[in-house]
Amino acid sequence: MDLAFTPEELAFRDEIRTWVKGNLPADISHKVHAAMRLTRDDMQRWAQILGKKGWLGWAWPTQFGGPGWNAIQKHLFEEECALAGAPRVVPFGPVMVAPVIMAFGNAEQQQRFLPGIASGEVWWSQGYSEPGSGSDLASLKTRAERVGDKYIVNGQKTWTTLGQYGEWIFCLVRTSNEGKPQTGISFLLIDMKTPGITVRPIKLLDGECEVNEVWFDNVEVPVENLVGEENKGWNYAKHLLAHERTNIADVNRAKRELERLKRIAKAEGVYDDLRFRDEIAKLEVDIVALEMLVLRVLSAEKSGKNSLDIAGLLKIKGSEIQQRYAELMMLAAGPYSLPFIFEAMDAGWQGDFPGDNVSNAPLAANYFNMRKTTIYGGSNEVQRNIVAQTVLG
């Protein structure tokens, strides 16, 4: 048992650090450190820089062109990117659909789709949730009917994150009503330019259009876009979840945001108010404890000796921490978090912000935005059900 990284791990971290420092555009990291609005171009630019280096699929095995890193190396890479102020990689392509295509897609699908994901050229979206299927995802109703060599897809997906930019979408669709709801679901890859698809952005409480509704009206999808076998899609989706275990806790970003919280508290004069400062201290311990929890999972993955089935705990704690730092940042600025000037969150805005500190502009919006974290990815109440199941049976 040893808390220290090995010399090899430290050398690896330094290599990543140097590369990120040399390749992450300063205008992008500036926006991330100040929580300003990121454009599609910002996200795409960073994805393609990573893609060129072969690191956009940083968790990929070498046989598919990935670096073949172990659990610790992947973590160190994510940490260096987060601390340097890199945007979160939009996960739908490289983190979510790619592992499913690798594990269950055929060779033709792998050759067709993986290169565009690895390079960051193709923007993928996720079509899981539906208006009637939130935490109870298996109740989904979007139908895919096999007609000749095509599926005809009808239905509606929702909460499709950044779907307004999507070029392809991977969908869970119902191909059978026989048996349990889970057994009639298939995994389809759909070109979003296909006639019959309508995307409508949903404005959220922070004023941003981060998610979308996606309608499918007699959309024709070639059968060669079915991943794996018909009616086995639920198993593939579960496999996908196994790839997000530590990613979802996002402890590296939390460390960066804790630093930002301290900067804001100092600038707003509440860092020396012990009542406020103790709240930061609590969050600091929460983050260290979460990081230890993540490191335990990584160590277990690396050695394969002990399996730690605590993905639910990581989701719950990670999301609570994200909400808490956003909340404390807003509280630190107090009334100066309240002006709602939409453009003030854009880099380079030259207007007057009340109180003269424009870095307070995104604080309330981020607080509102973060309420999603305990709802998405399986609500925290569903996660508690899962944790209780492993403990109580």
Next chain:
Amino acid sequence: MDFDFSDDQEQLRDAVHKWVDKGYDFDRRRAIAASGGFDRAAYTELAELGLTGLYVSEAQGGMGMGPVEGMVVMEALGRGIVMEPLTQTLITSAVLEGYGPDGLKTAWLGRIASGEALVVLAHQERKGRYNLSHCATQAKEAPDAWSLTGVKHMVPAGAHADAYLVPAMIGDSLGLFLVERNASGLRTAAYATQDSAAAADIHLDNTPAQLLSRDGLTALEHAVDIGIASLCAEAVGVMDKTMAITIEYMNTRKQFNTVISSFQALRHRVADMKMQLELARSMSFYASLKLNAPADERRSAMARAKYQLGVSMRFVGQQAVQLHGGIGVTDEYIVSHYFKKLTQLEMTWGDTLHQLGEVSERMQDTAGVFA
């Protein structure tokens, strides 16, 4: 970075588990509690397992092991809410090894390792609360001899120990001394604490003492940090067993014609307990793995760890009682004893609010496991 235990560490854990399960069951514990809360025979059994010599160097007849082994052992003892204070032995042997003059080492370490001598820390004073630099006990130097005058409270197994490590003022600075129980002018007043274990006040009246270190505060802070790391591990064991007892009860107890483990309101409480347990276990690892770090880093890590453990212990203990219902507040049933132990541990070596203050005071611009 690696959190796997070695085969030797696993064997050590198994040996202690076995002793707890077979040698220190609830009936024996109850009998020991009824006769004052300390059993020399049980302590000797710990010594026979080699545990009293865990932190004593091999040169002095011990096992020369480190914090990870200490953690493994204390977690296993926690599962049985063992009252014989091995943490005290870990503290006093490590402090003697690290700060004591050769004469004291030779005189005591071998006997501590063999279990022949029990040496405990006697530092708590009425107005000190958790402030280690507060000390009213005075040390007086005469040619070739020191003597101490003052009162120390809540000394674990205070009436049973063979010697004490006692902080006392040498003028303006804190010194650390070794005092033998049968020294002249020493009087003990024994009582039990809330966890049923034996404690005592130690009254010193011109009592002869041997100087262990003139830099007593450094040694005392280190002593307390060893105590915190040990406590964290012990607490994880106590909570682990508390959860197991609660889960078993919930899967047996029926209300409204079904086992109470089927009720979602209760299941979510259990999920939250599991969260607190795993955060606590993580921070117990953290504490033990930081115990040999430089003093500043060590101090900061122990404050973080003890804060988390305090939060976890209170939550797990209170929920365990609640989930049991009425049986949870009886003396007869086992779970209340685990709850009381957790409560006592929270207030040992600095409670949760105190530790939060320490963390708050020490915050830097960056933070994380490695900062």
